[in-house]
Amino acid sequence: MNDIKDTQAGAIGDGTHIEGGVHFYNNKPIRLWIVAVAITIVTVFIIISSWFFFTKPNQIQITFRGQTLPQEQIQKLSDELNVTKTALKSFFLILEQKQPKDTHTALIETAKRYKKLKEKLSTTNYFDSPEINALKEKAHKALKYGDFDLAEKYLNESKDKVLLCAQKLQESANECKLSVAEASANIGDLARTRYDNEKAVKNYKEAIDIVPEESELIKAEYLVKLGNIYYDISKYYLSIKSQSEALSLYQRKKNRQGEGSVLGNLGIAYSSLGQVNKAIKYYEKALFISREIGDRQGEGSILGNLGVDYNYLGQYDKATEYYKKALVIAREVGNKRMEGSILGNLGIVYRNLGQVEKAIEFYEEALVIAREKGDKQGEGLVLGNLGIAYSSLGQVDKATGYYKKALVIARILGDRQGEGSVLGNLGMVYSSFNQVDKATGYYKKAISIAREIGDRRNEGIWLGNLGLIYSNLGHMEKAIVFYEKSLVIAREIGDRKNECVRLGNLGVTYYFIGQVDKAIKYYNKALVITKEIGDKQREGFNLVNLGTAYRKLGQLENFRKYLQQSLTIFEEIKSPEADMVRKLLFDLDKQM
Template identity: 50%
Template sequence: MTSPGNWVEAGGQGAVGIGGDANNAIINPTINLPTPPAPPSALHQLARELSDFIGRKADLDTLEGALNRDDGATVAITALHGMGGVGKTTLAQHAARRVIHRYPDAQIVVDLNGHGEGAPTAPLDAMLRVIRAFHPNLPPLDDPAQARAIYHSTLSGKRALILLDNAASADQIRDLIPPPHCGAIITARALVQPPDCKVLKLDLLSPDESAALLRRLAPNAPGTDDDWTRLADLCGRLPLALRVAGSTLAVTDDLTLPDYLAELADEASRPHRLTIDGDASANVAAVLSHSLRRLIDQDPTLAARWQVLSVFPADFDRAAAAALWEIADAAPPLRALRARSLLLFDEATRRYRLHDLMRPLASSLFAPDPTQDPAPGTADRLATAEGRFALHFIGVLEEAKELYKRGHDGVVAGLARYDADTRNIAAAAAWAIAHADHDPTAQQVAAWLPNAGVYVLDLRLHQRELIDWLTAAAAAARRMGNPGLAANHLGNLGNAHADLGETRRAIEFHEQALAISQEIGDRRGEGQDLGNLGNAHAALGETRRAIEFHQQALVISREIGDQRGEGGHLGNLGLAHAALGETRRAIEFHQQALVISREIGDRHGEGSHLGNLGLAHAALGETRRAIEFHQQALVISREIGDRRGDGQSLGNLGNAHAALGETRRAIEFYEQALAIGREIGDRRGEGIRLGNLGSAHAALGEARRAIAFHQQALAIAREIGDRRGEGQELGNLGNCYAELGETRRAIDFYEQALAIALEIGDRQGEGSWLYNLADELAKLGDVPTAISMTEQALAILVAIESPNAEKARQRLARLRGEAAGG
């Protein structure tokens, strides 16, 4: 005989514990009791079979295998460490029904109220419920030792299955483990694991299972697949929430699925809306709150730490939790919260998260009893956490940038670091922008956020969103009294607008930045601003004016000894002269820039200048030499791990081989470049390569296939807001339809392209699309309009000193000849 309180091995038929233990029953002398048979309903208490039970096959098989054994077993199921509403009880009842043949004498359910209204069920009361199922006339009993002896005597020799539901702790269920030949299923939110107990962690339903359950519960509610998937997501794939939502749709005639989605859209109120009136077990917020109230009673400090984690809008790592809690090691409290099923954990990523339906409950965590709220109180605690959150994730952004700058595998690692915390970084930015006018921490974060993510943000952030960040950063820098930083952000704002084809707006920002740089005597900044203005005017086709700005920038860089800047301005001068058709002069500038890059060890700049030399020699028709330069540029980009540079060089090699008529080879290079663009998330680069592939297939006479590529490129340009790229792809589509002889359709695309060129001030594009329109109108016999458009095109091409002006002049002469002859 063992002493009370010790565990002894429970042999025999099988004890199943969902969050519980089964191996340590206490062996006591047999107690003789009256033996009137109990009513069948008292001994067979399992709920009716659920006709809409979905999924869980692997979990059911595990449970059944543990219970359906001759040697006895104890199985503990913890639903994501026992999260409320995940379906522990439902699964336990379902599994129990599958093994009734193994436990024919009784199947008894005991609600231990581990998480619910009131105190947990005392072990004495739980044992009495089981005993009275067999002996309803048992007199009152208040001696735990005697009850324990009677409990084991009652179950001894029987094949009974005891479902110990909603256990609070291992202590609560220690005396409830039945003797051999019986089974026990224990459900619990917190991890309850007696010795030799098999633990089954119950996860959320899969997206498909969640949608299927909703459809089965509300079979007559119309909705698209996307609607049902969205509803499943709003329910957090939590079975309780899914059942409430499905049942609500099924019984509410005037509630449509789209309307219900709108009702549940607000995260803060969502848990409270997921309820069925009159059914306390179907109140999602109340069910989830039971765990929180228990946590507050047991450990208010840990509860306050859990509350702080609600600042995270997405999953997070241990370092982030430590930053918010300002502790060195976050592992112990995180483990404690996981054990209470208040945190979800992804084994693959090693990241944590609050369930989406738990997060909204955090702000009112201590509202029922503010006296339990540790200092400094909820409001101050969450406000402080938001500042720490923002500071931590600006640090994550810096980390991603530094990884990216290492090149090679660092590029992918840096992007992956950003991707892991995309939502958290975005939330930090949103908070900083919203509070920068009155919160010093928010102001600091807002002012430095764009610089922290240089390179990475270029590939990951939509230009419109980047513009919002830069606008806020410039304003915050001004409030901080840092005009140089403000000018830097204004310059980047100009570049962002230029990338969207909004060149006139870009010039406004560059002019503002220039004025500040000149006012504070920042010569380096002044040179950068002048260079940016040069690039903007070049994009407008105002190449002579662009050259003036680049020359001024070059003077400053030489004056202050900024060799890197000097090389950049020389390269820009080369591009400007190339645009004027002055290719030999362009080559001279690129060669000077190349010398400087090699002298200062700027491998990135060296690769860029080699690529520009390749473009210049290609313009001279020296394609083989161009290929040599692009190959050298590719070697450097691979050496330094510049994946974007790889894509550019591969694209340039594709262009060169296309110029040689080696279109199939060109396609191979374009496809490699496209793969890189997709790998690193360079949407602009991806669109350019799709356009290149379209042009290549058009050159092969595969106009229909070319159209498919240009349509994809057009979609990307519109997605990222690239108006210049959009106009280019519309014009390319016009070219394809012109090739197919679909003249009116070609005209439609050219007119759309022309409208964009006029809108954004793209003089080169305007001239090109007027020229193409004239060609198509001439095919329709409208020679007068064709002449008028060619005249307009010629005037523009002459004004911008385009090498194509002579081609337009020849066409105009031919059209006039046709008109005179006709």
């Protein structure tokens, strides 16, 4: 908010006036014409002073995390986001209170939602009433000056008045209901802008319930909003439920753009649950629609998501194919951010194929783009991937150097999830080089952050990695405790991939303590999940472990059978692990 100082005209002298160049001092009543001249002079002075005061550059003070932003930065952000400085100040107050994971992205999203809401308040009108329109105009003005509380107050007033109208005027019930639903959805949008997720969910649900049955497209819009907020707070199954309801409505109304968008959202939700084959089916349907309606940007995004999922499944040729198609589109439409993201993902594929030097080349291209675009979050991700690459090359100093740069960026952005991921990756580096104390320390910090922000998935991953450390130290019982904690979380959130990983870890642990039958049971459970989710790479590893367990029991034919099955899979996906299996088969033939 502007801090406007009160200005008062000072008292007029001591009765002095000018006449004919001579000063007169007396206590007689002042003539009327002299009074008029004095008033005119004072009025001119006030007008000039007011003009000077109100036409000065608007100096807004914004303090964020104990630091005052320079006026040049405030002006730049105001111009870039196309919002008033008073609104910008309110944005920073929201971010100060809510502490989102990524401050930079949150600021952009806040401005985006704010402008959309402001635009809706100035254009959308399902019910024509001067009183209600006046309240919406007041809400619009309050938003313009960044007063969100006042905006919400006016929106609530408009909602209450329209609801009263609906009760009195039955013939206009549908229009009134639409207006009430719109007000609820707008309050939901405002709450989401302020990271008040509980209030956002409540108001989106209210909007969905109020919309008349025949207004299906409007209802679908609100269902998508509800699904998106559920995804933001990691309630993936609830997100899927809302998005699926919206999908049915879009399909019934033959709205292809809405249908394609929701299919993509469902793909992302299923991918987050580790149900990758299901996600791929949704992406393929979305891809067909994006091509049908000529949405090149959407097509590029979906191709990129398909690449991510095929990489997850260990099908690296397919992943590369999709990434390269997405890269062509990103360059065609001039989307540098998408281009950088795809280059980084291509680097991950080559790293998984063991071609680490080639991976580093792609990471460095992606890093150049991220820095050119000022994309600090993208820069942090690429630096983290470079850390992983150099770690796999055994260059621990270089790896930790990149991780620490990524950590600095995550902390600058206020990205707590990113910070936790980097700390966990540092734990992995030190663990791989047997620096157990350092590794354990970083994992514990990562777990602490995951619990603080409610990131159950990463909490489970780091708990499992602690189990690996204790296993490597020979503390098998302690390792089992951490694996089981990780397994509980994976099952709780429906993360099939990490459930499979922990079942495999438990199998290995029981194998080493001599409980081979129990190990085989865990390997078989893990194998079922790998086939279910289509994770060929992990299926191959589980088959090798299963065969190794049977060798321990002296069943060499079963050992050969499972090795042969794993070799077929590794050759199919062109995994470098195929060489390892061939050697095991060669050694087995020599023994027999």
